[in-house]
Amino acid sequence: MKIAVPADEKSLDLGVCPSFGRAPYFLIYDTETNESKFIDNSAAASQGGAGVKAAQTIIDSKADALLTPRCGENAAVAIKAANIKIYKTIDGSIMDNINALVEGKLSELVDIHPGFHGHQGGK
Amino acid sequence: MNIAVLSGKGGTGKTLVSVNLAAAAGKSTYIDCDVEEPNGHLFFKPEQIESEKISVKIPLIDDALCNGCRKCVDFCKFNALAYVGSKVLLFDVMCHSCGGCSLLCPQKAISEIDKNVGEIQKGVSEDVTVVTGIMNTGEASGVPIIKNLLEYIPSSNESVFIDCPPGSACIVMESIKDADYCVLVAEPTLFGVHNLNMVYNLVKLFGKPHGVVLNKCLEGDNPSEKFCIENRIKILGRIPFDNELGTLNSNALIVARESDKYRAIFTSLLETVTKEVQHETAVNS
Numbered sequence: 001m002k003i004a005v006p007a008d009e010k011s012l013d014l015g016v017c018p019s020f021g022r023a024p025y026f027l028i029y030d031t032e033t034n035e036s037k038f039i040d041n042s043a044a045a046s047q048g049g050a051g052v053k054a055a056q057t058i059i060d061s062k063a064d065a066l067l068t069p070r071c072g073e074n075a076a077v078a079i080k081a082a083n084i085k086i087y088k089t090i091d092g093s094i095m096d097n098i099n100a101l102v103e104g105k106l107s108e109l110v111d112i113h114p115g116f117h118g119h120q121g122g123k
Numbered sequence: 124m125n126i127a128v129l130s131g132k133g134g135t136g137k138t139l140v141s142v143n144l145a146a147a148a149g150k151s152t153y154i155d156c157d158v159e160e161p162n163g164h165l166f167f168k169p170e171q172i173e174s175e176k177i178s179v180k181i182p183l184i185d186d187a188l189c190n191g192c193r194k195c196v197d198f199c200k201f202n203a204l205a206y207v208g209s210k211v212l213l214f215d216v217m218c219h220s221c222g223g224c225s226l227l228c229p230q231k232a233i234s235e236i237d238k239n240v241g242e243i244q245k246g247v248s249e250d251v252t253v254v255t256g257i258m259n260t261g262e263a264s265g266v267p268i269i270k271n272l273l274e275y276i277p278s279s280n281e282s283v284f285i286d287c288p289p290g291s292a293c294i295v296m297e298s299i300k301d302a303d304y305c306v307l308v309a310e311p312t313l314f315g316v317h318n319l320n321m322v323y324n325l326v327k328l329f330g331k332p333h334g335v336v337l338n339k340c341l342e343g344d345n346p347s348e349k350f351c352i353e354n355r356i357k358i359l360g361r362i363p364f365d366n367e368l369g370t371l372n373s374n375a376l377i378v379a380r381e382s383d384k385y386r387a388i389f390t391s392l393l394e395t396v397t398k399e400v401q402h403e404t405a406v407n408s
Contacts, residue, residue, distance in 0.1 A: 013231070043202070047200075047201075048201055048202065048217060049199075049201050049202025049203060049214070049217045050202070051202075052204075052214055052217065053201040053202040053205075053206050055205060056196065056202075056205045056206065056207075059205070059206075059207055066222045074214045074216075074217070074245060077212070077214070077216075078212055081207040081208060081210075081212060082207045082208055083208070106194055
């Protein structure tokens with residue numbers, strides 16, 4: 001299984017990036033090979049629609065699951081359309097979260113927020 | 124003359140100033156560009172309402188023709204399109220109706236359809252023509268409605284008062300585009316100065332002649348007044364912080380129509396603004 005996680009830096013020992021759409025990197029972790037790969041999030045600097053663009057990156061990476069503390073509405077629509085499951089992260093490092101998922105300890109993310117769409121600074 | 128009324132935040136008194144200036148002017152047009160929450164009509168209570176639906180173009184994707192080249196997805200600057208499971212997904216709220224995707228599609232799989240984003244209502248209140256823009260809940264941008272609203276500016280030389288949205292974002296820029304003069308409304312607090320500074324920078328950037336109305340004036344220090352003096356910004360008038368005005372206004376009454384005292388304040392403000400506009404026109408001609 002391939003797992004995607006937003007990351008502030010290219011390290012498995014640090015916490016999960018609190019933002020999905022604006023995370024600097026995404027970790028793509030393969031649980032079968034234990035291979036980890038960090039990819040740049042080209043959406044991080046977009047003016048608007050970062051969530052959708054970031055979702056596209058996750059979809060194109062062929063991930064099966066996304067672990068994130070939160071996710072906006074539009075991104076969630078795209079990710080779910082690609083049959084990728086979204087799980088809510090817990091405290092701890094990225095690796096802790098991957099282990100928690102493998103052990104079946106993470107729950108699906110249900111509180112999808114309506115998004116922070118630029119113009120008015122979110123509401 | 125087209126007068127735009129601005130402020131850095133909501134609740135400063137834009138609607139109070141623009142509604143009462145229009146009422147004091149008599150035969151005039153009031154245009155409410157605060158399309159997210161237009162409230163000028165609550166004061167004017169216009170009659171003989173005519174309404175016009177406003178729509179924008181959004182892409183319609185024919186999945187049968189799409190071959191998944193993703194040119195449209197890569198092109199869209201606003202990230203309104205995503206390619207998921209051999210289909211293009213549209214997020215219409217993000218779409219800025221540029222039409223690029225439909226022009227670009229090599230398969231001719233994208234056409235454009237109308238999407239309703241709100242409406243414009245036009246009515247009359249005594250001598251004042253009241254035009255209100257109303258954006259549908261959930262839309263991301265009021266700009267298309269404001270573009271249409273500004274077409275309601277009459278070609279005659281009667282006065283037009285444009286009640287702008289709060290802040291200094293793109294919808295405000297759109298609202299002041301056709302203005303001859305900008306009236307900035309300011310509160311007498313430090314936060315008020317911060318908000319005034321935002322719109323002051325905007326009108327300077329746009330090269331619009333401008334002046335400030337100090338609202339909610341009390342005895343004692345007025346940081347916004349100090350800001351105007353330091354930056355040599357013309358102070359057009361002062362509206363007192365007073366209970367009677369607050370009560371009339373919160374009961375959705377037009378103070379200039381209710382009492383001679385307030386009528387005098389807004390008539391005098393209107394005279395000052397008119398003189399300023401004429402002066403600016405003379406200087407720039």
